[in-house]
């Protein structure tokens with residue numbers, strides 16, 4: 001067993017060691033948790049689009065996604081598309097709007113003849129991304145059902161689990177959309193998008209309450225031969241004016257990108273702050289530890305140790321702090337996700353890439369933390385050992 | 389015909405420049421033979437430590453040559469010099485300077501490991517520490533050791549890579565007189581039994597009886613060199629004493645009766661080689 005000066009030094013100063021491990025852990029927690037939220041959020045966008053039992057998504061020309069740009073298509077395009085593509089077509093309505101979830105006094109909305117719709121301005125509202133899908137085919141409908149029916153009928157709506165929980169509404173309760181009262185007949189999951197929640201109604205119902213009969217927002221196309229998708233995309237775009245056609249997975253990515261581009265700068269800033277925090281804590285502790293023992297490093301230099309060996313002693317100390325901090329940080333992130341996610345209905349998803357990125361960050365931290373102490377050792381004159 | 393281990397030639401050391409310039413050594417010559425214990429004494433600030441640092445390749449002389457076993461080490465590539473310090477020179481310091489987080493044994497072991505001796509470092513360290521009477525203190529950290537024990541650990545550390553010479557700067561200054569003497573006796577024994585050269589600088593008068601040769605350094609120069617005799621058979625530096633033979637009106641001294649008897653059998657052989665050598 002080779003004696004590790006680094007480990008001996010670390011364990012001789014336990015408090016300082018724990019401080020540096022804690023610093024890294026905190027920083028890793030921040031980074032991993034944030035990336036976890038980012039991943040999960042992105043997945044919400046991708047998964048819904050990927051769930052379409054279709055191969056192509058047709059949008060109005062220039063439209064890139066479902067949340068930042070607005071798409072409107074005449075339904076006569078559906079038959080054109082059907083003919084040219086040779087596949088099956090499905091209309092999809094997508095509109096973000098306010099729904100009333102409670103009366104002004106906090107009571108549940110109850111539909112009865114003579115109820116004055118839309119008058120209750122102070123009623124509790126929620127932002128809903130209303131999806132109208134063809135319930136017969138289910139294409140564009142809720143990917144997951146927790147309870148109730150997945151085929152909403154007249155004035156019936158499927159809402160998300162989190163929406164249902166936050167507003168204490170369940171199957172049989174009502175919400176009001178555009179002066180119309182809808183009864184909740186199904187609960188879905190993974191449609192809570194933080195800023196809004198997705199809800200699903202029948203296509204005809206959506207067109208009716210949104211006053212867009214004769215128009216849909218997107219047209220989904222299922223091809224008999226999906227391998228010819230690229231070819232069909234070109235054919236559709238060159239034959240029909242005013243549309244942009246996506247392969248389903250491209251559209252999924254485009255949706256995620258449009259939204260995530262907004263968050264990336266924020267996430268980047270916080271990640272950098274988190275990283276800097278970790279690096280500074282390890283850096284300071286390693287620096288203090290090195291300066292305290294600078295005479296010992298001088299002795300080792302005098303006795304005949306190369307600088308390289310001593311650099312490694314310092315680096316190893318930083319690396320131990322970083323790696324243990326990394327493990328602790330991952331564990332904390334997992335713990336926080338378990339504790340917090342249910343409370344604030346946040347979605348968090350840790351994946352291998354997150355772990356690897358955080359590991360890279362923690363190793364980088366040890367390099368950053370080691371730099372100044374190493375310079376100090378390099379400058380130390382071994383002749384110092386003879387001076388008192 | 390004893391091998392010269394350390395040979396310092398015309399060593400000059402000047403610190404600083406201009407007004408603040410200090411001439412710590414001004415032309416010092418010193419030869420340390422195999423198995424010899426040389427003690428350099430002198431007042432504080434006379435340049436003892438400077439001389440020792442230069443002899444150990446830690447400090448570069450302003451002028452002069454440092455030869456270790458005939459190889460010039462001043463001006464040598466730093467990497468190579470570091471290796472030489474590690475394996476051919478052992479250092480002992482006034483303040484012991486052990487690594488505080490390591491046990492006695494580990495303090496010795498790491499230095500053996502530095503030299504690439506991974507497999508036997510632990511065993512070797514235990515052996516040396518045991519030989520120095522520290523078998524019960526192997527797993528103690530320096531904070532739990534007495535001064536004398538610490539210095540013995542430092543000696544073990546200096547010895548573990550089997551160097552040719554030990555350089556000690558005021559090794560007894562932080563020890564009481566009895567313990568200081570014990571440490572010096574250990575150093576002498578190492579020189580005599582294991583053929584290591586020992587160069588000690590100190591202003592501690594109480595240890596002078598341990599040395600083969602005492603040199604007085606003052607103002608960067610040797611003032612009067614206390615004459616010692618060389619055993620013509622084994623080459624050891626010895627004091628004038630009982631083992632004496634007179635031959636052709638010249639006195640010869642021996643470290644032991646064995647050497648003396650060998651000389652008596654065939655004196656020509658030793659006298660001749662001595663002449664050739666000079």
Ligand SMILES: Nc1ncnc2c1ncn2[C@@H]1O[C@H](COP(=O)(O)OP(=O)(O)O)[C@@H](O)[C@H]1O
Nearest residue numbers: 403404410412431432433434435436437438439
């Ligand atoms: N690094 C240095 N810079 C400047 N002057 C030094 C340095 N080291 C030693 N000196 C000077 O050189 C002289 C000899 O010092 P030193 O060798 O330490 O003496 P000693 O060990 O005999 O007490 C002293 O005047 C001391 O101040």
Ligand SMILES: [Mg+2]
Nearest residue numbers: 436437438557
């Ligand atoms: Mg001195």
